[in-house]
Amino acid sequence: MMLVVLAFLVWIAGWWLNTRLAEGPQAGTRAVQLLVPVIFGVTILIVWELVVRGLEVPLVILPPPSMIAERFGSSMPILWADFSQTFLKGALSGYVMGCGAAFLMAIAVDRYEFLRLGLLPVGNFVAALPIVGTAPILVMWFGFDWQSKAAVVVVMVFFPVLVNTVAGLRETTAMQRDLMETYAASYWQSFFKLRLPAAMPFIFNGLKISTTLALIGAIVAEFFGSPTVGMGFRISTSVGQLALDMVWAEILVAALAGSLFYGCVAMIEKTVTFWHPSQRG
Amino acid sequence: MTTNGQTVIEANNLDLTFQTNDGPVHALKDVNLQIYKGDFVSFIGPSGCGKTTFLRCIAALETPTGGSLSVNGMTPDEARRNRAYGYVFQAAGLYPWRTIAKNIKLPLEIMGYSKSDQDKRVNDVLELVDLAGFGGKYPWQLSGGMQQRASIARALAFDADILLMDEPFGALDEIVRDHLNEQLLQLWARTDKTIGFVTHSIPEAVYLSTKIVVMSPRPGRITDVIESPLPKERPLDIRDSPEFIEVAHRVREGLRAGHADD
Amino acid sequence: MKSVLAVLTVVAAIIVLWYAACIPMNIKGVLVEVERAGAEVQPPSAKDRRDMGEFGLALNNSFVIPATWEQDRPRLPAPHQVATELWNTTVGKKITSKRSLIYHGWVTLSATLLGFAIGTGLGILLAVGIVHSKVMDMSVMPWAIVSQTIPIIALAPMIIVVLYSVGVQGIIPKAVISAYLSFFPVVVGMVKGLRSPDHMQLDLLRTYNASKSQGFWKLRLPASMPYLFASLKIGIAASLVGAIVGELPTGAVAGLGARLLAGSYYGQTVQIWSALFAAAILAACLVGLLGLIERMVLKRMGMAS
Helix, strand or coil: CHHHHHHHHHHHHHHHHHHHHHHCCCCCCHHHHHHHHHHHHHHHHHHHHHHHHHCCCCCCCCCCHHHHHHHHHHCHHHHHHHHHHHHHHHHHHHHHHHHHHHHHHHHHHHHCHHHHHHHHHHHHHHHCCCHHHHHHHHHHHHCCCHHHHHHHHHHHHHHHHHHHHHHHHCCCCHHHHHHHHHCCCCHHHHHHHHHHHHHHHHHHHHHHHHHHHHHHHHHHHHCCCCCCCCHHHHHHHHHHCCCHHHHHHHHHHHHHHHHHHHHHHHHHHHHHCCCCHHHHC | CCCCCCEEEEEEEEEEEEEECCEEEEEEEEEEEEEECCCEEEEECCCCCCHHHHHHHHCCCCCCCEEEEEECCECHHHHHHCCCEEEECCCCCCCCCCCHHHHHHHHHHHCCCCHHHHHHHHHHHHHHCCCCCCCCCCHHHCCHHHHHHHHHHHHHCCCCCEEEEECCCCCCCHHHHHHHHHHHHHHHHHHCCEEEEEECCHHHHHHHCCEEEEEECCCCEEEEEEECCCCCCCCHHHHHCHHHHHHHHHHHHHHHHHHHCC | CHHHHHHHHHHHHHHHHHHHHHHHHHHHHHHHHHHHCCCCCCCCCHHHHHHCCHHHHHHHCHHHHHHHHCCCCCCCCCHHHHHHHHHHHHCCCCCCCCCCHHHHHHHHHHHHHHHHHHHHHHHHHHHHHHHHCHHHHHHHHHHHHHHCCCCHHHHHHHHHHHHHHCCCCCHHHHHHHHHHHHHHHHHHHHHHHHCCCCHHHHHHHHHCCCCHHHHHHHHHHHHHHHHHHHHHHHHHHHHHHHHHHHCCCCCCCCCHHHHHHHHHHHCCHHHHHHHHHHHHHHHHHHHHHHHHHHHHHHHHCCCCC
């Protein structure tokens, strides 16, 4: 019971500290803006730890963070194997193929008015569908290994990238197009010099949405069948064995992989679209 | 004070009708005009009078529905393909992902100039518009007036002998505009280009032009063409001279006459 | 008009491609079947056929092509097979039947809607808190944004099992997953919307000496509506995915996810495809319905174009 009271006190203390920081004179600085969410996160972790230990919550319901960290540290080889199977082989290769195919398709769609009129509504429609559902079919076609996961990822990322790229390629103003016209620029000249650079913020928007989708696709596809390695596989089997510390360790890996992947794409975006108002800030 | 050289732009009975949902709109009707080499021609009139449309016809950005129009003895579209003119828009429209120098290079890259030639021309025109040293900056780091000067430099870079300007200073404040008008006159004197200039400011039109074309709307047409008696050398205070006021008065009369038809 | 034609053309092209794809996908299975039935097949030996490309087989045995669209358990079912299955399992079956897709769809839909309602409600509340409290904004908002970049759906199997072990089962665990999947998009979108009024509009209210709650009801909330609906559409799609995935790990017997899983266990491809299409139609209806409500609400507020 003491621990629970302690957890309560930690919570109060963390919140009080954050209030002081957020309403203090330093609130605008970068350090404080970073510090406040970190304090919040650490407070939650401590409270979680203390409450789980204090109430003696069974491990099969919620393991304390310390145990998850321990499991994470001691299972590095397994976690790395799962990560490389699901992320490097499945998600990343599917992401590259899907985004590449969508980009090429977007150019064709942009080039031919008829395709744009016809394909874009269909693409918009499909982008809103639960595409994850194609996983059982693709697993049946491409086997249990990473190829089927990559295929699911291709299908999942294709439409968001397509729709965003097409929207971006049309983002030029009438004046910019007229300018190219006065230079008697060819289609490809105005494509590479005007429309492609102007489309970059949109393309990256699609690419960023797709990072999360790629991981979701690769993990969920493993629920429908996989070799005995992979994050989705590990999650579903560990859940079955009630080894929740392992499940949480995998979720930690997924969270790290997801935010790092997103962060990488966002960083490339920052260097490519440095000129865009949203990046100049 | 026309130089009375060869005809550069010639319009005969030019018509342009847009089909809209509310029926046809006569953007241009029966427009006849000759522009000679070295002229500085202003087009002035209320909005909807077709001044911008006429400029866009010359640039082959619009296609007339009747009459004839020739630019350098060719059709406007041929002239466009021959890169016969530089066009300056209402806004600078510089690409934010390119530096000022790279923006000026844009037409040169498209037209296939050699690398060394590109660099030389960029330096020359930057000098010409008083932006030397700003080549490495990005557009958003410059003031509005500087951006518009850069866009003029971009239009000058490939040495077309016609310069078409569509209210290039419309979005700038009056002080900057006076300054740029002065610079534009110097530039015109130095390069001897033929300039078509759309504006809705009477002092600007009178101050800059050798020929002022007054237009009126519904249908868009020319109501008066005034040859300016002002000398080619024009300091800013020429705007207080009786000749200047006389011309401005005539322009105002022309504009009013156009309105009386409504 | 032209765009309707274009869309129809594209859809028709997809269907034609689909039929065409059925031929190479199913030809091997069909050839085995017809050979067993006693028909003559080119080339006769099974080994030669294994080495041959699908297109070559189709050319040599063009008489079996219609059969590739009628197989019982094809690798790729033809469009009309899926359509027939959809028809039979919706209109053709009693709603209470275990094989009725309407029944399974309802199981999934009810979990989706319950979760969506909870997730959206909590999301809006948190967004209001974030906009009005600087501490909450600085503490919670970064995490809400980060959470969008991680595949939180990975939590789904665990939630199901943990809730099951404490005795909660049925609709609630799935609704929980749906709720947290729709929660974060709504928080982020709603915060953006509540912050969308510009300085001039806020200053105007200051000149009226309006209270905080007046500012909220008269300016911030109406201004946030377009953002809210945009994130609701994302949220409902995520909720549906959550409910479907929530049916996978426990081997649930009812729901669209269960149909997908059962179909993949028993190789019932037609069943998988029809469940997939049912899910797609459900998603389209939900998003479409939200779009309709959006149009009506924005119109009444005078914000629709």
